[in-house]
Amino acid sequence: DVKVTQSSRYLVKRTGEKVFLECVQDMDHENMFWYRQDPGLGLRLIYFSYDVKMKEKGDIPEGYSVSREKKERFSLILESASTNQTSMYLCASSLPIGLGGNTIYFGEGSWLTVV
Amino acid sequence: KNEVEQSPQNLTAQEGEFITINCSYSVGISALHWLQQHPGGGIVSLFMLSSGKKKHGRLIATINIQEKHSSLHITASHPRDSAVYICAVGLIQGAQKLVFGQGTRLTINP
Numbered sequence: 001d002v003k004v005t006q007s008s009r010y011l012v013k014r015t016g017e018k019v020f021l022e023c024v025q026d027m028d029h030e031n032m033f034w035y036r037q038d039p040g041l042g043l044r045l046i047y048f049s050y051d052v053k054m055k056e057k058g059d060i061p062e063g064y065s066v067s068r069e070k071k072e073r074f075s076l077i078l079e080s081a082s083t084n085q086t087s088m089y090l091c092a093s094s095l096p097i098g099l100g101g102n103t104i105y106f107g108e109g110s111w112l113t114v115v
Numbered sequence: 116k117n118e119v120e121q122s123p124q125n126l127t128a129q130e131g132e133f134i135t136i137n138c139s140y141s142v143g144i145s146a147l148h149w150l151q152q153h154p155g156g157g158i159v160s161l162f163m164l165s166s167g168k169k170k171h172g173r174l175i176a177t178i179n180i181q182e183k184h185s186s187l188h189i190t191a192s193h194p195r196d197s198a199v200y201i202c203a204v205g206l207i208q209g210a211q212k213l214v215f216g217q218g219t220r221l222t223i224n225p
Binding site for chain 1: 148155201205212218
């Protein structure tokens with residue numbers, strides 16, 4: 001079974017702290033994604049990566065950065081956490097379209113509270 | 116207007132009822148996904164389809180490309196089916212990314 005593992009399920013951070021959310025997948029997927037999910041707003045794409053060291057901004061990249069130094073790991077970084085970044089963050093991975101389809105696999109989510 | 120619209124937003128039914136959740140989209144797509152999210156956050160992919168119909172257990176998903184519409188059906192619903200069901204589409208352009216509907220919160224009462 002494909003497994004997407006997010007390092008932390010629940011985090012509480014202070015305003016201004018630097019926050020790292022880590023995601024690891026074990027299926028050699030090229031594509032990896034970071035989403036945030038907020039009530040009434042659904043899932044919104046923050047960043048995605050289609051290869052090592054490659055990244056592309058999603059719909060709401062402001063206040064975030066990402067790192068993909070190895071194929072299996074995709075990190076989301078909040079350089080200076082703010083209260084409006086309190087949310088549930090979901091990591092996902094998939095094969096590229098055209099290579100066996102693009103079924104997407106999600107992690108369990110990380111609940112971040114910024115106080 | 117969202118590119119992906121789901122209806123209803125909330126649905127409550129009794130155990131055993133036949134459930135239908137609808138998804139309409141306004142853009143050209145490469146594939147449509149149905150996802151399930153239980154309380155606690157994790158999301159599971161139920162179906163990926165680009166034409167016709169797929170069935171898995173008590174779940175059936177259909178898509179009509181011409182009408183840009185998909186439905187997710189649950190037969191003999193059970194309280195464990197209670198979850199948020201999310202429709203998402205892969206666009207023809209920018210197909211590596213998905214566009215999500217707002218989700219349908221389904222509650223099945225015993």
